[in-house]
Amino acid sequence: MRSKSFIIETLQGDTGGRILIAILLCGCVVFPVFNLLVPQSSAFHISTYLVTLFGKYLCFALLALALDLAWGYCGILSLGHGAFFALGGYGMGMYLMRQIGDRGVYGDPLLPDFMVFLNWTELPWYWYGFNNFGFAMVMAMFVPGLLAFVFGWLAFRSRVTGVYLSIILQALTYALMLAFFRNEMGFGGNNGLTDFKDIIGFNLQTDETRAVLFVVTGLILILVYLFCRHIVKSKFGRVVVSIRDAESRMRFIGYKVENYKTSIFVLSALIAGIAGALYVPFVGIINPGEFEPLNSIEIVIWVAIGGRSTLYGAVLGAILVNYAKTRFTAVMPEVWLFALGGLFIFVTLFLPKGLVGFFSDLKEKMEKKA
């Protein structure tokens, strides 16, 4: 009963959020049911391919939510969120890798294939514990969080803001990409981690596991959404928005701006880490390509197109843009990046508040007329 009233209170005045959660809940029922229970011959059957695809979108939506928290609400234009996402992904990847056990090509009970291939004889110390699911998940959040904390603490203390911060974060993700490409790092180098078999005892290739993964991802997205909404509505959230709008005012009121910025940045990185960890079982691979600077820029575009500082706008943007990407790249792969760039320019010029802002403005106009 208490939790119910908590949800109602959190979603008060958040129509977009209520619609979003309703849709997500429907999706969590419709997708698995129509995938598993409706026979393949039926027109209503949802293929496993689609379940996986939309599962991926949900992970991206979670990632967009994370960025919206930092960018939309605190004005931290992070061009490095892809790095936190990828680190979370590597956390999950390492767990899945350890689960392969002796079923690898080389049949080594302890070492993953790529280590045997490199003639390594023991497991590096940082791989210890990753055979435990709980530990791996904690690390998938802890490592991005720690990186964000160290980075944020240094950057915000010395008052690095705006474009400089964005560029440094972009460099950070690029540096991590180069590091993870190296075989000596012990993360599979160029090929990354792949060939996963099962997750907590369930075979990753079966339709049932995928459907469950889909539902779990959807539910986590809803929970994180509620959590973010709660944060944003709290006094903390209002302080953060005020820092975005009038940083020096807040400083002279007596708030330690750097602490607030670091907190929201770390929180955002944690969520990005969760998104990355959920993403890996869907795609079955994690490699240094995920650190690519371009990925981080794409996340910003999703949020900008959906609409900043609304939370549900970010989710909408991520799903729409990625759906468009899937469609577009199937037809004319070479045009996609131009289309994305064009879309970004269009949104910046004509829809500064994104799609969500456009529709709410439209609604206001209609109400005025009526």
Next chain:
Amino acid sequence: MSRFSKMFEGWRGERQWSAFSPEINSREFIDLSHGTLLYLENITVSFDGFKALDKLNLYIDKGELRCIIGANGAGKTTMMDVVTGKLRPDSGTAFLGQTINLLNMSESEISEVGIGRKFQKPTVLENFSVFDNLELSLHSDRSVKASLLARLTGEQRDRIEEVLEIIGLQAEKERTAGNLSHGQKQWLEIGILLIQDPYLLLVDEPVAGMTVQETERTAELLTSLAGERSIVVVEHDMEFVRSIANIVTVLHQGSVLAEGTMNEIQDDPKVKEVYLGSSETSS
């Protein structure tokens, strides 16, 4: 290179690590035994050789309302930057009361200890209601943890209502601050400072761009606030200064040129020469 060094400019201000300096958070520590609240002595600030402040000495008494005038570039805003911790002077000392060394503290610590600053351009939290503006400025625990769990108490609500009454914005309390008129924003900003119970208010050009009626109201507001706390007003509007100030300080090229009542100042030959005689219309 210059752009690079600009990026790390903040380091200068951040030299003092809070972990190494004793925690100053209790207000009882302000020692006013000599009746003087703010001591600025021999403050020098230079930007690339240009001396914005040149051995400035300034003392503000408890409960005083002091006006500071001076031509552009006389160092008025720089002086405020030093007091509020935005700038570290090259030399000199700044004390609040007998014991609190302002030069060791960050902006937020200085605010915490009881110095509030109003900017030249009205700076309020535009996205929030007038009420929220005051709520966020309440003198309370500023830590991240406290802000996550904060709930408004009845006492705090009363305090907000009280300040709303003082600044005359009760009727506007639900309005978004961004939609207020220029004058109302100025008053709200004064309210934001007031609700923190400061010992010293630094007010930068409060009546710039205000109508005559608004200016009068602001003058009333500021005079009514002095006494309990000290107020330093930087202003160009001579009529306004005349209407509120007992003592006026004239700054010129980074140091004090003259100090006294408005009449004394106007009769001062040095002041006539460099300030009143040249540009400002005297009455």
